[in-house]
Amino acid sequence: MGSERYPLLLLLAAMAVHGPATSTQAVIPSPSERAAVADDVVELLRTSVQERLSSLQLSGRERQDSNEVRRQLTQFYNFNNQNCVRGNWKNC
Amino acid sequence: MVVIQPTPFCNIDCDYCYLRHRRDRSLMSAATVEAIADRVIGAIDPATETLVIWHGGEPTTVPLDWYRSAYPTLSRYKQGVPLDFALQTNGIGIDNSWARFLAETGTRVGLSIDGPEDLHNRHRKTRTGRPTWHLAMRALDTLRRNQVEPGIITVLTADSLRRRDDMLAFFVEHGLHNLSFSVEEREGANATSSLEFAGVEQAVEEFLLRFMEAVIIEKLPIHVREAERILALLAADTSAVGANEQTEALAVITVDWTGGVYTYSPEFTEHAIGEWGYLRLGSLHKHTLAEISSGEALGRLTREVSAGLAECARTCSFWEICGGGSPVNRLAEHGSLAVAETQFCRLTVQATARALQRLLRSTGELRPPHNSDWTRMPKRGLS
Numbered sequence: 223m224g225s226e227r228y229p230l231l232l233l234l235a236a237m238a239v240h241g242p243a244t245s246t247q248a249v250i251p252s253p254s255e256r257a258a259v260a261d262d263v264v265e266l267l268r269t270s271v272q273e274r275l276s277s278l279q280l281s282g283r284e285r286q287d288s289n290e291v292r293r294q295l296t297q298f299y300n301f302n303n304q305n306c307v308r309g310n311w312k313n314c
Numbered sequence: 315m316v317v318i319q320p321t322p323f324c325n326i327d328c329d330y331c332y333l334r335h336r337r338d339r340s341l342m343s344a345a346t347v348e349a350i351a352d353r354v355i356g357a358i359d360p361a362t363e364t365l366v367i368w369h370g371g372e373p374t375t376v377p378l379d380w381y382r383s384a385y386p387t388l389s390r391y392k393q394g395v396p397l398d399f400a401l402q403t404n405g406i407g408i409d410n411s412w413a414r415f416l417a418e419t420g421t422r423v424g425l426s427i428d429g430p431e432d433l434h435n436r437h438r439k440t441r442t443g444r445p446t447w448h449l450a451m452r453a454l455d456t457l458r459r460n461q462v463e464p465g466i467i468t469v470l471t472a473d474s475l476r477r478r479d480d481m482l483a484f485f486v487e488h489g490l491h492n493l494s495f496s497v498e499e500r501e502g503a504n505a506t507s508s509l510e511f512a513g514v515e516q517a518v519e520e521f522l523l524r525f526m527e528a529v530i531i532e533k534l535p536i537h538v539r540e541a542e543r544i545l546a547l548l549a550a551d552t553s554a555v556g557a558n559e560q561t562e563a564l565a566v567i568t569v570d571w572t573g574g575v576y577t578y579s580p581e582f583t584e585h586a587i588g589e590w591g592y593l594r595l596g597s598l599h600k601h602t603l604a605e606i607s608s609g610e611a612l613g614r615l616t617r618e619v620s621a622g623l624a625e626c627a628r629t630c631s632f633w634e635i636c637g638g639g640s641p642v643n644r645l646a647e648h649g650s651l652a653v654a655e656t657q658f659c660r661l662t663v664q665a666t667a668r669a670l671q672r673l674l675r676s677t678g679e680l681r682p683p684h685n686s687d688w689t690r691m692p693k694r695g696l697s
């Protein structure tokens with residue numbers, strides 16, 4: 223079966239302890255706004271992910287979870303996944 | 315990464331398939347397997363981790379004894395780090411013998427299932443129009459009985475975008491946790507796509523967002539490959555630039571059943587005709603990898619791919635998390651490799667990144683009520 227990994231989605235959601243709670247609806251750009259925000263998407267996403275990592279690393283009460291996050295992330299960087307391909311080729 | 319097409323033949327006839335030769339029952343010869351071993355695997359540093367992917371056509375239409383011979387032949391130069399093997403299948407031919415072989419050889423398996431029965435059967439049919447879902451599900455059971463847990467490739471069509479909840483319920487019911495969503499593309503033999511309607515970018519983004527929201531709210535142990543790839547890059551504060559295997563010459567080597575050699579996108583096998591004939595870089599029966607590497611065809615191809623990458627780097631705000639996308643989609647959509655954005659880009663990396671950005675902005679509200687228990691996720695069978 224291979225080793226189990228926790229989904230990164232859940233790991234990052236678990237880190238949202240200190241982050242602002244915002245409705246998904248509030249950040250949906252209208253079609254006319256989409257082009258305008260395109261340049262910001264990756265940077266906003268990078269900031270969101272990094273904020274979550276930082277907030278968790280500072281949280282003493284979740285140190286155990288933090289260690290688990292790091293372990294899982296390390297596994298992921300090693301592409302130790304169970305899909306056919308380690309990279310991003312779409313057809314395998 | 316070495317992609318091998320032992321046969322172009324496929325035993326079913328999906329209506330979105332990109333393979334032009336899927337009725338051709340040709341089989342790769344033993345001499346071609348020997349040539350792959352000598353001229354491809356043998357040319358790779360034995361200490362380098364190398365993945366061989368059996369792809370198709372449908373690789374399980376080739377007799378199992380063929381593979382029993384091919385595995386040791388291909389492995390003979392890899393004394394240090396063993397070859398890794400993977401196989402992408404529709405599951406139709408998977409029986410106990412196959413599953414045992416895959417388990418014994420540690421071959422990773424990708425299984426194509428498009429979700430619930432009716433969605434799957436709408437597109438994935440036999441040549442006589444008969445359904446195949448029950449055969450794919452039988453394969454899943456057979457693999458699991460032999461301790462092989464496959465990753466799942468699900469093709470997203472216009473139909474499935476409208477059935478997000480049914481899709482998720484299906485994956486949960488059957489304990490399918492390693493998912494890859496592949497959008498239906500205009501590519502190779504598939505001249506049109508159901509994902510060519512106004513607003514499709516938003517529809518795909520919305521599908522992914524709501525799917526991932528449900529994963530978080532329900533604390534489901536489901537991995538969405540495309541999302542995790544981006545999240546991991548950003549969590550590591552690193553970049554996909556230079557790490558996209560389809561943008562580096564010979565990082566992926568594809569060999570077709572005749573011994574023809576390709577690089578960059580494996581799907582170039584379906585486009586190497588007419589003016590694009592040079593996508594077939596040479597033949598292992600005539601050329602060494604060194605000769606192909608220094609040949610005119612690869613030089614020309616690399617110049618064209620590089621022009622496309624330069625355009626991506628110059629114009630695309632998703633460059634850092636994409637690293638140059640998929641050259642074959644440039645060719646299929648624009649008839650040129652020297653262009654940047656494609657519809658495939660918009661429906662994959664871009665839609666996923668947008669969905670993730672919205673998701674992470676909202677996870678304060680999405681967080682499950684018993685947050686401290688988030689590591690207690692079921693491993694299988696969430697019903």
